Amino acid sequence: MEWFENWFETNYYHTLYKNRDESEAKKFIERVVKRLDLNSGAKVLDLACGRGRHSQTLAQLGFDVTGADLSKNSIEHAxxxxxxxxxxxxxxxxxxxxxxxxxxxxxxxxxxxxxHVSDNLKVLKSVRSELNPHGSFILDFLNSQHAIENMVSTEMKEIDGCEFHINRYVEDGIIVKKIRIIDKLNSVDTQYFEKVNAFTFDDLSKMMDMAGFEVVDVWGNYQLDNFDKATSERCIFYCEPKL
Known part of the structure; x- marks a missing residue:
């Protein structure tokens, strides 16, 4: 079983990330939607929607929203x-x-x-097949170069009585987060992983081209400032299908 099939189905995942900045996420989506100039009622897909927090924002902005995720737990919650x-x-x-x-x-x-890179490329090709000829695709990825250079290797968080002992490292081109969970209340001591390919801006650009996309713009943060390889925290692609 893949790491994400285990980790995303647990309540510990949602506990660890319960304090994400919802207002920042909402403002980011509002900025992007304004830039895309989508009409009210436009059909949009929130791919890997989790428990639906971004889907909800998109719906509140007047769109016809579908949220899709592999986690049955998350979809039931949504x-x-x-x-x-x-x-x-x-x-x-x-x-x-x-x-x-x-x-x-x-x-x-x-x-x-x-x-496998081929599986990640399949995601982009599937998105390409789901878009109408003049549709838009937003891929919000980390800037792997910046993330690796500024990586916090060890960290401990205590949330709702659970200790999350986090170790971060890079292994074979993959950014790994090992998460040990000590839940004394329920006598649980276990660990999970998060893994993401350290795709660079150049890697993603090539994959977009291979999947049939034209890159319209690339932003480096949630304020939609221009991307800089050395300093940007995010690598946010705005793409459209090649015609």
Missing amino acids: KNHISEEIKFIVHDMREPIKKTFDAVFNLFTSFGYFD
């Missing part, structure tokens, strides 16, 4: 806690959804999870 107007489905992002969209969003480093 169906029970997010607007009924949003369609949530369990889906492997490597396979095309047999619908077309005006925009596809893959946000907050929800790409690069697969060991």
